[in-house]
Amino acid sequence: MNVTAFKRRKEFGKTLASDIAHRMRNEVVTCRLKPGEVLKFDALRLAYGASFTTLREALTCLAAEGLVVAEEQRGFKVAPISLSDLIDLTRARILIDVDLIRRSIENGDDDWEIAVISSIHRLGIIEGRAVEDYADNPEWKLAHREFHESLVAACGSPTLLGIRQSLFERAERYRNISARFRPRPRDKAGEHRALMKAAVGRDADRACELIARHIQNTTDNVIKYASELFSQN
Amino acid sequence: MNVTAFKRRKEFGKTLASDIAHRMRNEVVTCRLKPGEVLKFDALRLAYGASFTTLREALTCLAAEGLVVAEEQRGFKVAPISLSDLIDLTRARILIDVDLIRRSIENGDDDWEIAVISSIHRLGIIEGRAVEDYADNPEWKLAHREFHESLVAACGSPTLLGIRQSLFERAERYRNISARFRPRPRDKAGEHRALMKAAVGRDADRACELIARHIQNTTDNVIKYASELFSQN
């Protein structure tokens, strides 16, 4: 028979460990698992219905991505958030995204252009449906991520793309904070459209400038309106 | 009793898994474990004297660093090497190192300067002892790594420092190839001295230029003298 694993539902990935890593990644970036929270195996075992070993592997993955931190012999905890981490992360993301967008604009072919346009179109449709507060809609988040991915997709650097993705995930928690605490919604749609136009217009300098500001904006919002959330640093 | 774990020798790290990861990382970068080689658990169990689970955790770590690749349900293999990977890696390393050196020069205090000078001094002593072929001397490799780390140490970006370290490890295999196949030794000592001088002289532009060329040199060597080692791509 070619029945593939009915016993256990695996939403993502082929192995249970990668499935659990995926679920936990989600809970961390949405702050359902709180920053700094210690992750005890007994509790996790109950929550995810997997054994020590499997959970350990999932946690090791997330630790490599910087979403949890592992202290040897003292278990795992959700990676803390802090202003200094946000600032560090932001600068790293700008460095990398700017380079990748420039290269993508240089290398991108017709298919790349089409992918950029179609992904921003999809984003627009979702934004049109839910007039406000689309920022914590999972569907919007996915489309948003895919739009940004499409911009850099033609860069030709698997290494930096992998790093970029992991930094993007790490930034998700701060984006959520920003969305919750800023006084009024940002004109993200406008920023995205401008980015798209610069990209398909092959105006690399402008696209780099825009992406840097786009990333920096969220950070500035958090610093301005939510810095009291962080203890110190 | 406060006897701490005599049963098993742990050279590095507190847990067995991190110790094994450390040992395997070494074997991968020195190519004792060959690029592309499949890693079967039974064989590893024999070689390292640890159980499935522990090995699995170690491998998961190395996979995150890009030294091994995990194919779900089909085990692990040592990450292959290729020209395209080398070129990708090189470009990523230059992007990051250039940025970090610039920031380090900007932020570095007296202690940083002293650390740079003392680490290049140590490197010089080792090079003086063994007149030739110091390139595969582990002691030299350590001092070499520490010199390069000292240059960027004051950058203030934990995130990028972590990424930098992982890319540096990945590049080690290509450095070994370069050292073995180039017709005559490069004047690395001179390059390092020039870098040090630019750094402590706070000449950021020159330091960035030098580090970019320094990283690119090894890559050019590999491409020129050893590209037949790689199958295709």
Added chain:
DNA sequence: TCAAACCATATTTTCGAAAATACTAGCGCT
């Protein structure tokens, strides 16, 4: 009173067997 040593408990880490899955070779069929 304070600090250091010690025990009891909580928690993580490691193990090897058992289950699940992929691979291979041999068979039958067109």
Added chain:
DNA sequence: AGCGCTAGTATTTTCGAAAATATGGTTTGA
């Protein structure tokens, strides 16, 4: 002969118990 299917084997993945290690509270001695 070539192709798909099946059964048997190799390999990976998962499990829960057992060992190792940390933690917190209590007692003891100065």
